[in-house]
Amino acid sequence: xxxxxxxxxxxxxxxxxxxxxxxxxxxxxxxxxxxxxxxxxxxxxxxxxxxxxxxxxxxxxxxxxxxxxxxxxxxxxxxxxxxxxxxxxxxxxxxxxxxxxxxxxxxxxxxxxxxxxxxxxxxxxxxxxxxxxxxxxxxxxxxxxxxxxxxxxxxxxxxxxxxxxxxxxxxxxxxxxxxxxxxxxxxxxxxxxxxxxxxxxxxxxxxxxxxxxxxxxxxxxxxxxxxxxxxxxxxxxxxxxxxxxxxxxxxxxxxxxxxxxxxxxxxxxxxxxxxxxxxxxxxxxxxxxxx
Amino acid sequence: xxxxxxxxxxxxxxxxxxxxxxxxxxxxxxxxxxxxxxxxxxxxxxxxxxxxxxxxxxxxxxxxxxxxxxxxxxxxxxxxxxxxxxxxxxxxxxxxxxxxxxxxxxxxxxxxxxxxxxxxxxxxxxxxxxxxxxxxxxxxxxxxxxxxxxx
Numbered sequence: 318x319x320x321x322x323x324x325x326x327x328x329x330x331x332x333x334x335x336x337x338x339x340x341x342x343x344x345x346x347x348x349x350x351x352x353x354x355x356x357x358x359x360x361x362x363x364x365x366x367x368x369x370x371x372x373x374x375x376x377x378x379x380x381x382x383x384x385x386x387x388x389x390x391x392x393x394x395x396x397x398x399x400x401x402x403x404x405x406x407x408x409x410x411x412x413x414x415x416x417x418x419x420x421x422x423x424x425x426x427x428x429x430x431x432x433x434x435x436x437x438x439x440x441x442x443x444x445x446x447x448x449x450x451x452x453x454x455x456x457x458x459x460x461x462x463x464x465x466x467x468x469x470x471x472x473x474x475x476x477x478x479x480x481x482x483x484x485x486x487x488x489x490x491x492x493x494x495x496x497x498x499x500x501x502x503x504x505x506x507x508x509x510x511x512x513x514x515x516x517x518x519x520x521x522x523x524x525x526x527x528x529x530x531x532x533x534x535x536x537x538x539x540x541x542x543x544x545x546x547x548x549x550x551x552x553x554x555x556x557x558x559x560x561x562x563x564x565x566x567x568x569x570x571x572x573x574x575x576x577x578x579x580x581x582x583x584x585x586x587x588x589x590x591x592x593x594x595x596x597x598x599x600x601x602x603x604x605x606x607x608x
Numbered sequence: 609x610x611x612x613x614x615x616x617x618x619x620x621x622x623x624x625x626x627x628x629x630x631x632x633x634x635x636x637x638x639x640x641x642x643x644x645x646x647x648x649x650x651x652x653x654x655x656x657x658x659x660x661x662x663x664x665x666x667x668x669x670x671x672x673x674x675x676x677x678x679x680x681x682x683x684x685x686x687x688x689x690x691x692x693x694x695x696x697x698x699x700x701x702x703x704x705x706x707x708x709x710x711x712x713x714x715x716x717x718x719x720x721x722x723x724x725x726x727x728x729x730x731x732x733x734x735x736x737x738x739x740x741x742x743x744x745x746x747x748x749x750x751x752x753x754x755x756x757x758x759x
Contacts, residue, residue: 327728330747331735338742353745358726358753364680368702369711369719371623376757409623416623427756476682477693486686512643512681518712522677525647591742 318447320350321393322385324403324437327359328547329395333574335591336547340395340576342590344440346456346583347448351393356384360394360402363473364516367402375416376423378406379431383424386435393440395576397546401473401481403437408480439474441545441575442483445491453498458584460500461606466578467539467570468493468503469530469553471546472512486510495575496543499582506537513544515552524563527556531568541571541602543578550574554596571599581606616663621703624696631690632657638684638694644677651677653684653694660697668701671710675701726753 329336344351360378361367367374382403385392394400410417411433424431444453470492478486487510493503514526531553534542544550554572561567572595580590587607592599613619620626638653645651650667651674659668667674675698684694705711711719722728729735739747 325747330739330744331727331729331731334739334742334744337744341744355748356753359722359728361722361754362728365715365718366722368699368715369706370758371621371699371703373758375623377754380753380757414623416621423757429757472679472681472683477685477695486682511641512679512683514643514647514679516680517644517647517678518676518715519648522644522647522651523679526643526679529643529646 318348318350320352320390321443322354322388322390323351324357324360324381324392324394324399326394326396326399326547327362328551333547333550333594335594336395336550336574336577339574339580339585339590340440342585343576343579343583347444347452349393349440349443349448352390354385354388354390357381360399362398363402363405372416372419374402375406375409376420378402379410379420379424380427380429382407382410382435382437383429383431386431389434391435392437393443394437395440395545395574396548397439397471397473398548400437400439405477405480407433407437439545441492441495444495450494450498453495453579457499457579457582459582459607461578461582462500464501464602464606465504465538465540466496466501467506467534467537467542468496468509469513469542469544469549470510471544471549474545492545492575496578499578501578501582504537504539506539507533513549513552515548520559523552524556524560527552528560528565528568531557531570535568535570539570540605541573541578541599543573543575545575547574558596569597571595571597571602573599610664610666613663613665616660616665619704620660620697620700624699625693626697626700628690628692629657629660629694629697632661632692633690634658635689637687637689641683641687643681643683644679648677650674653698656698656701657692657694660701669705669708669710671712673701673705673710675705676712676715723754723758725751
């Protein structure tokens with residue numbers, strides 16, 4: 318299998334390195350080769366930076382794609398925001414529009430060129446499309462049988478669906494399939510395709526959106542929630558603490574990135590996965606599955 | 609009386625098909641599943657599209673603009689039967705706010721940090737130490753990448 322340029326972004330390596338640790342371990346066990354290459358910046362993130370200057374956002378994303386293209390590599394990400402920025406920018410840079418021409422000029426002025434050969438992809442997509450669920454299932458030595466998981470796709474993994482072209486934007490199944498491959502069970506819950514609320518600036522609105530989701534997951538009997546994005550992760554993990562601090566009802570649903578769930582299922586020692594960094598304790602979950 | 613800016617649509621950056629707003633027929637499909645509309649008393653994507661079309665800047669072009677309530681979930685754009693991309697129109701309005709110096713302080717600071725350091729998170733020695741303790745490779749901060757292409 319080919320080797321991917323690992324695009325870690327900002328939140329995972331700098332704030333949530335436990336996700337990076339689990340992802341590197343899980344991908345290696347699946348034979349997905351990743352390389353750390355020099356020269357990537359922030360993707361850049363698609364709400365505040367893009368909200369400030371969409372033309373600058375396109376240039377910076379184009380530069381990141383060009384850095385990987387120079388190495389003749391595709392880019393693999395662990396974050397919905399990174400994959401959305403890079404995939405969308407790749408699409409826009411190839412549309413022949415005015416913004417694409419402006420971006421190409423800025424890139425060329427700094428000695429970069431992006432011809433559209435390098436593609437960006439979220440790592441969970443590689444598992445589903447390149448490896449297949451069977452291989453994921455076979456890599457699991459510790460079956461998480463009976464563990465009830467609430468899958469949170471997050472918005473930017475699938476939408477805008479005409480550009481991301483991954484699965485149905487409202488009734489997707491691929492991530493549920495990858496969760497089921499670990500032996501766990503993806504449970505249905507109300508508002509499943511809703512947002513985590515992270516990008517709304519007003520905390521009451523932002524946490525209100527997250528609270529609705531966590532409540533629906535708990536009502537469905539979920540023992541943990543699984544995300545594929547560090548912004549969603551923070552919004553639910555830190556967010557549940559903030560909800561309590563603001564005097565609302567208490568919630569304590571453990572939050573895992575998909576590759577943390579997979580690393581546990583692959584038999585990795587939980588002690589080595591730095592779950593102590595989580596705000597919402599993962600211990601009850603580990604007690605239920607690690608025997 | 610509300611101020612009308614007849615050229616408002618022309619001021620929006622066109623990178624992401626914001627011109628499609630002209631096809632909006634005010635059906636509210638974008639409102640029904642909007643998570644921000646469910647939690648904010650003032651946020652309504654249909655209303656924002658109307659204000660953009662008519663050039664009604666009140667509540668839109670101000671320091672406490674309603675657009676920052678948007679969660680950028682893309683549900684509006686997926687639900688629109690007319691092919692309008694309200695999320696991209698909202699992003700374009702945010703860009704206009706930036707040009708006019710009307711960004712909320714936290715957004716301006718976040719964007720500025722990315723431009724200056726190439727990262728969302730402010731780098732610290734503690735981050736390097738945690739990574740070392742976890743056996744992860746050093747994560748270099750150049751701080752020059754973005755400035756190469758964005759002046």
